[in-house]
Amino acid sequence: MQKNYIIAGVGGQGILSMAAIIDVTAMNSGLYVKQAEVHGMSQRGGSVEAHLRISDTEIFSDIIPLGEADCIIATEPMEALRYIPFLKEHGTIITASKSLINCANYPDKEVLDKELQSKIHCITIDADAIALSCGSIKTSNIVILGAASNYLGIDEAQYIQAIKTLFASKGTDIVNMNICAFSKGREYKN
Amino acid sequence: MNKKLLLGAEAVAVAAIDAGISGVYAYPGTPSTEITTYIQNSAEAREKNIHSRWSANEKTAYEAALGMSYSGKRALICMKHVGLNVAADAFINSAITGCNGGMVLLVADDPSMHSSQNEQDTRMYGKFAYLPLLEPSNQQELYDAVKYAFDFSEKISLPIIVRVTTRLSHSRAVVVQSDKRPQNALNPSTQENSWILLPANARKNYANLLEKQTQLLEESEQSFLNKSIQGSGNIGVIAFGIAYNYAMEIKTTHALDCGVLKISHYPLPLKTIEAFVKNYKTIVIAEEGYPIYEELLPAYFPHTTFVGRLTGALPRMGELNPKLLGESLGITLPVHHASSDIVVPRPPQLCQGCGHRDLFEELNHILEKYEHKHVFSDIGCYTLGALPPFNTISTCVDMGASITMAKGAADAGLHPAICVIGDSTFTHSGMTGLLDAVNDESSITVIISDNSTTAMTGGQDSSGTGKLYDICKGIGVLPEHIHLVVPIKKNREHNIRILSQEIEYKGVSVIISQRECVQVAIRNQKKS
Ligand SMILES: Cc1ncc(C[n+]2csc(CCOP(=O)(O)OP(=O)(O)O)c2C)c(N)n1
Ligand code: SF4
Numbered sequence: 001m002q003k004n005y006i007i008a009g010v011g012g013q014g015i016l017s018m019a020a021i022i023d024v025t026a027m028n029s030g031l032y033v034k035q036a037e038v039h040g041m042s043q044r045g046g047s048v049e050a051h052l053r054i055s056d057t058e059i060f061s062d063i064i065p066l067g068e069a070d071c072i073i074a075t076e077p078m079e080a081l082r083y084i085p086f087l088k089e090h091g092t093i094i095t096a097s098k099s100l101i102n103c104a105n106y107p108d109k110e111v112l113d114k115e116l117q118s119k120i121h122c123i124t125i126d127a128d129a130i131a132l133s134c135g136s137i138k139t140s141n142i143v144i145l146g147a148a149s150n151y152l153g154i155d156e157a158q159y160i161q162a163i164k165t166l167f168a169s170k171g172t173d174i175v176n177m178n179i180c181a182f183s184k185g186r187e188y189k190n
Numbered sequence: 191m192n193k194k195l196l197l198g199a200e201a202v203a204v205a206a207i208d209a210g211i212s213g214v215y216a217y218p219g220t221p222s223t224e225i226t227t228y229i230q231n232s233a234e235a236r237e238k239n240i241h242s243r244w245s246a247n248e249k250t251a252y253e254a255a256l257g258m259s260y261s262g263k264r265a266l267i268c269m270k271h272v273g274l275n276v277a278a279d280a281f282i283n284s285a286i287t288g289c290n291g292g293m294v295l296l297v298a299d300d301p302s303m304h305s306s307q308n309e310q311d312t313r314m315y316g317k318f319a320y321l322p323l324l325e326p327s328n329q330q331e332l333y334d335a336v337k338y339a340f341d342f343s344e345k346i347s348l349p350i351i352v353r354v355t356t357r358l359s360h361s362r363a364v365v366v367q368s369d370k371r372p373q374n375a376l377n378p379s380t381q382e383n384s385w386i387l388l389p390a391n392a393r394k395n396y397a398n399l400l401e402k403q404t405q406l407l408e409e410s411e412q413s414f415l416n417k418s419i420q421g422s423g424n425i426g427v428i429a430f431g432i433a434y435n436y437a438m439e440i441k442t443t444h445a446l447d448c449g450v451l452k453i454s455h456y457p458l459p460l461k462t463i464e465a466f467v468k469n470y471k472t473i474v475i476a477e478e479g480y481p482i483y484e485e486l487l488p489a490y491f492p493h494t495t496f497v498g499r500l501t502g503a504l505p506r507m508g509e510l511n512p513k514l515l516g517e518s519l520g521i522t523l524p525v526h527h528a529s530s531d532i533v534v535p536r537p538p539q540l541c542q543g544c545g546h547r548d549l550f551e552e553l554n555h556i557l558e559k560y561e562h563k564h565v566f567s568d569i570g571c572y573t574l575g576a577l578p579p580f581n582t583i584s585t586c587v588d589m590g591a592s593i594t595m596a597k598g599a600a601d602a603g604l605h606p607a608i609c610v611i612g613d614s615t616f617t618h619s620g621m622t623g624l625l626d627a628v629n630d631e632s633s634i635t636v637i638i639s640d641n642s643t644t645a646m647t648g649g650q651d652s653s654g655t656g657k658l659y660d661i662c663k664g665i666g667v668l669p670e671h672i673h674l675v676v677p678i679k680k681n682r683e684h685n686i687r688i689l690s691q692e693i694e695y696k697g698v699s700v701i702i703s704q705r706e707c708v709q710v711a712i713r714n715q716k717k718s
Contacts, residue, residue: 010536027195027364036361037197038304044571046538061439062361062432065512066523078534084527091526102539104578107532115530 001031002055003152004064006083009075010100011048014141017166018073019050021145024162025154026054036062045102047079073148075141076100077112077124084120093120094148096127096140123147123188130184135173139181146185156186192367198358199224201329201365202268202296205336207234209292210371212263213241215251217618218647219270220305221359222298226268227650238373244644246653247589247618248273252280252295259289259349260385262377264340271299271310272588276619278315284349285319286387286395290379292340293349300356301478302509307569307588309507311479312353313430316456320399322406323351323456324415325431329363331454335415337368342409346402355478357509358432406457413455418466421449425519426470428453428463430483433476436515444521448474458483460490467491474498474518478510537577545705546572546639548677549610550580552685553637556693557582562604568592568620570612571645571707583610590619596634597627606693607634614644617654621661627698628666635693636700639677641707649710662700671699678705 005022009015019035026033037050051064069087074080074095087093093116099109107115116122125147127140134143142163149159160179167175196204203225206214216226229235229242241258245251248269255265267277274281274297281295297315300306316323324339326332332354339350383391410416417434421441426449429437434452441448451466453459467473467487475484475498484498497503503518504510513523540547549572557563567573567583568591575582585595592609593616600607611620616638627634638658644650654661662672671692675685685703692699 011538023195023362027193032364033195034361034363036357038360044538044541044574045536047536059363060435060442061512062357062435063511065439065443065516067526068523078532079536081530082533085525085529087527089524089526103534103536105534107534111532115532119527 002053002057002059004069005052005152006064006069006072006086007050007052007074008072008079008083009048009141010079010102011045013048013075014138015048015050015075018141018145019052020166021159021162022052022054022152024165025158028162029154029158031056032059034059034062047082049083071148071151073144075127075144077116078107080122081112081116087120090121092151093122094144094151095122095124096144097124098126098128125185125188127185130188131181134180134184135177139177142178142181143185146182147188149182149186194365194367195362196329196365197224197360197362198329198332198354199360200228201333202336202352202354203228203232204365204367205333206266206294207232207238207240208367208370209337209340210264210373211240211266211340212373213255213258214266214268215241215245215255216268217245217248217251217273218644218650219273219298220647221300221356222268222270222296223647223650224359225296227648244650244653248277249280252277252284255293256280256284256289259291259293260379262291262379263374264292266294266296268296269298270306271297271312272307273297274312274315276589281315282319283387285321285399286392287385288347288395288399289343289349290347290377291374292343294336294339294343295349295351296336296354297351298354298356298359299479302356304356309479311482312351313456313479313482316351316353317482320403321348321351322409323353325353325454325456326358326415327432327434327452327454328358329361329365331415332358333365333367335454338414346405348399348402353431355432355509403457407459410455410457410459411461413459415454416459416462417452418462419450420469421447423447423449424471425474426451426466426472427474427476427519428466428483429476430454431478433478433510433515436510436512437476439512440516440519440521444516446519446521448519463487464491467494471495472497474503476504476510476515476518538574539577540571540574541708543708544571545641545677545703546575548679548682549637549639549703550575550582552677552682552689553582553608554580555686556690560606562606564599564604564608566592566596566599566607566609568609568611568615569646570615572610572612572639575610589615590623593620593627593634593636594623596636597623597630597632600632600634601630605633607632608637608693609634610637610639612645613638613640613642613654613658614652616658617652617661621665624662624667624698625665631697633696634698635689636698638700638702640702640704641710642704643707643710645707645709649707649713658702667698667700671695671697673699673701675701675703676705677703
């Protein structure tokens with residue numbers, strides 16, 4: 001078994017927390033994990049990506065080879081599209097529907113949606129609305145993660161455990177909000 | 191068994207603590223920063239009283255570590271690749287003095303220049319100084335290599351370099367910790383002559399260093415970091431450091447019959463290489479960095495064909511990856527979904543509410559009336575003033591160069607000669623340049639954009655916080671030409687007046703434009 005995920009978004013959208021939850025979940029399930037992330041310059045509102053690989057055998061490359069990503073998990077639709085050359089032929093995109101426009105020449109929303117839906121199996125989610133219903137828009141990234149978890153294998157309970165561990169220092173309210181976001185994301189049907 | 195999910199950078203930190211360091215000395219720089227931050231935040235390190243405060247620059251860091259080593263204790267030094275240019279004098283000479291307590295220099299290179307000015311290859315520095323260099327390929331190896339490096343350093347009485355690249359430093363994997371070792375007791379060196387590099391001593395020490403090369407080579411030949419995987423085909427890959435991962439990825443996924451030799455320990459183990467090379471017709475040289483050994487090896491093995499960055503089998507510059515290694519071995523990775531041409535770049539930006547923004551707006555306003563609109567600048571968040579909507583700055587070369595370049599331009603007759611430098615960059619290497627300008631009474635306007643942090647690399651403490659005014663005054667800038675301004679909308683007219691006036695002053699003036707970094711403010715708020 002080997003699974004490759006690209007997690008993509010914009011600096012500040014919580015890409016690294018999403019990756020961390022999958023990492024811990026995979027490690028606790030006894031799997032090999034490699035996760036390459038982008039620090040530095042890109043965090044000030046630039047594109048951010050993480051390459052995440054989990055496997056039951058040794059993983060060599062920290063970067064996912066082209067054409068071998070099972071899923072692109074994105075918090076922003078144009079960022080989802082940025083990495084499609086990495087996607088497997090029958091790979092899946094799970095992305096938040098809301099655009100974050102902080103650069104010149106951002107594509108027209110309709111064109112963007114059409115591009116996403118036309119070629120690829122793509123699930124778009126109004127993650128902000130679901131996150132708000134859990135108490136904070138800041139959990140949008142976890143909603144996306146919940147929806148993506150349907151495609152990643154590994155028990156739901158393991159994810160919940162990882163969320164509890166990673167957010168424990170922030171208090172029970174934050175933990176519960178994130179669990180709510182994860183579960184509602186997981187139940188989401190396109 | 192203690193298992194942890196660690197970034198490469200964090201694996202270095204954990205290894206150094208486990209190896210019994212008494213101090214880490216560093217100046218921030220992507221992708222090396224997280225090593226020191228990890229140690230600063232580690233309760234264990236605090237309990238053990240391990241020094242971890244940031245140094246003013248890489249040279250002061252290196253020399254402090256050398257002093258700790260002189261005293262018999264172990265020290266780790268961390269920097270990004272260009273930092274070693276700053277520390278180079280201390281570094282090269284420390285190969286001549288040798289060390290007492292174990293000393294490991296961790297340098298993080300940045301092929302593809304993800305966040306750097308160049309992609310210089312630290313392995314060159316290893317050769318240059320005649321020091322051993324380790325280049326592990328994964329996080330576990332990195333942990334093991336750092337611990338080994340401290341022991342080896344003490345055994346051979348030389349500093350050891352460990353080179354990582356962005357990919358390894360910023361990639362996470364599970365690391366298993368091994369035994370912890372206590373710190374060394376205070377045990378100052380008694381070999382006085384070897385530390386006093388008067389020519390007579392230096393010659394003796396240098397001869398000694400050259401003599402040690404045989405021993406260093408033997409160590410490389412037996413290194414646990416090198417690994418040979420024989421293949422049945424005609425092609426062999428010599429993969430250096432992390433390039434091994436890409437070669438193995440392609441070999442295993444596509445069931446190739448090529449051999450792979452991983453080299454992670456220098457000086458180059460030629461016997462190991464010879465034993466490998468003789469089994470193949472063609473050798474692909476995969477180096478994550480300069481084609482240093484691709485230039486060298488063909489002379490040793492005239493009957494073998496070598497391909498790599500110099501022959502076009504791999505690109506001449508930039509980071510390697512599975513796709514590129516695949517192509518060098520005749521495998522094209524499939525692209526099922528072509529890039530979409532509606533996707534546009536999303537460059538990083540100055541945060542909303544950042545004081546650098548207001549400063550650039552003020553400067554742009556002032557410069558409208560000048561023919562020459564050149565602003566010498568430096569490295570930090572404020573370098574983003576090069577991008578729209580500001581387009582304010584004209585230069586960014588190396589840390590501290592803004593002040594000295596403005597001075598040289600003023601000497602050449604350029605007016606105005608304005609420079610913008612961050613507070614951390616100023617204390618890193620701007621102060622000496624300011625002294626030159628003061629001594630020469632150069633007509634320059636120095637703007638220190640002071641956000642009281644090292645923001646670019648994630649908001650580390652800045653050495654000069656609260657001291658900038660006094661430093662400038664002490665260097666000899668006249669107090670009436672040192673101004674403190676706060677770059678907010680409300681003060682815009684006032685700031686423009688002061689800046690305009692000082693730009694016309696025929697001498698050195700310093701404007702400290704002071705406003706807290708919003709990211710640090712948010713972080714501090716969360717903490718309290
Ligand atoms: C010799 C060297 N060391 C380190 C770095 C990495 N680096 C770039 S800018 C910077 C600090 C910038 O801090 P400051 O001048 O205060 O500006 P700010 O980012 O806070 O605006 C650092 C550490 C570098 N480019 N060169
Ligand atoms: S991190 Fe701080 S200094 Fe950098 S752009 Fe944001 S507010 Fe400005």
